[in-house]
Amino acid sequence: MAVTLRKYLNSKLKEKGLTLKEAKKNASKYKSIAAAKKAGSLYYTNKDGKVMAAVYAEDLKKSIKPKARPDSGKITVTVLAPAFTIPTKGAQAKRSIGEREATSKQVNKVKKIAEKGLAKATKFDEWYKKNKSKYKSRARAMEAYKMGVGKTESTRYGKSMGGMAKRKAKK
Numbered sequence: 294m295a296v297t298l299r300k301y302l303n304s305k306l307k308e309k310g311l312t313l314k315e316a317k318k319n320a321s322k323y324k325s326i327a328a329a330k331k332a333g334s335l336y337y338t339n340k341d342g343k344v345m346a347a348v349y350a351e352d353l354k355k356s357i358k359p360k361a362r363p364d365s366g367k368i369t370v371t372v373l374a375p376a377f378t379i380p381t382k383g384a385q386a387k388r389s390i391g392e393r394e395a396t397s398k399q400v401n402k403v404k405k406i407a408e409k410g411l412a413k414a415t416k417f418d419e420w421y422k423k424n425k426s427k428y429k430s431r432a433r434a435m436e437a438y439k440m441g442v443g444k445t446e447s448t449r450y451g452k453s454m455g456g457m458a459k460r461k462a463k464k
Contacts, residue, residue, distance in 0.1 A: 296353050302346060305335055320344045 306316060320336035329337035329347035333424035337347045421434050428434040 296355075297351065298346060298348060301348060301353055302335060309335075311335075317344050323347070 306313065309316075309384050316335045319332075319334050320329075320338050322336040323334055324339075326337060327347075329335070330349075339345050356381045372429065378410060404407055417435065417438055420438055421431065424434065428437065435449075
């Protein structure tokens with residue numbers, strides 16, 4: 294890709310840290326492009342005394358690569374499972390990208406909930422294997438597990454004052 298003369302000269306001035314005036318001051322020392330290039334100058338003076346750019350056509354044909362900008366961080370790419378590839382046919386293809394993203398967010402939410410439930414179930418199963426002999430059924434063991442450590446079935450319901458008849462009698 295060819296570069297314009299202006300872009301080429303501006304980039305060279307920037308590299309050397311010179312202004313245009315400073316670069317043109319040295320132009321009177323050189324009478325040809327070759328001499329100016331050899332000395333590292335960007336300008337020379339031609340036969341008529343006019344200041345000219347010391348640039349060959351080949352220099353402009355070489356592309357100047359832009360400097361890499363500093364990273365703002367790593368780019369992470371998430372690959373969707375095959376079930377979430379973008380369909381090209383049917384009703385699914387007509388959905389907007391926003392709708393597809395919303396659907397994938399909902400699916401991820403459901404996955405997280407399912408994973409949490411599975412983790413809780415495995416914790417209970419491990420606890421139940423250790424304490425199986427203490428309970429008549431799995432349901433009662435589940436109630437005890439939910440109540441927590443140190444609580445028994447009798448403490449679950451609190452202290453009972455008796456039926457309604459007894460309460461009326463106390464007043």
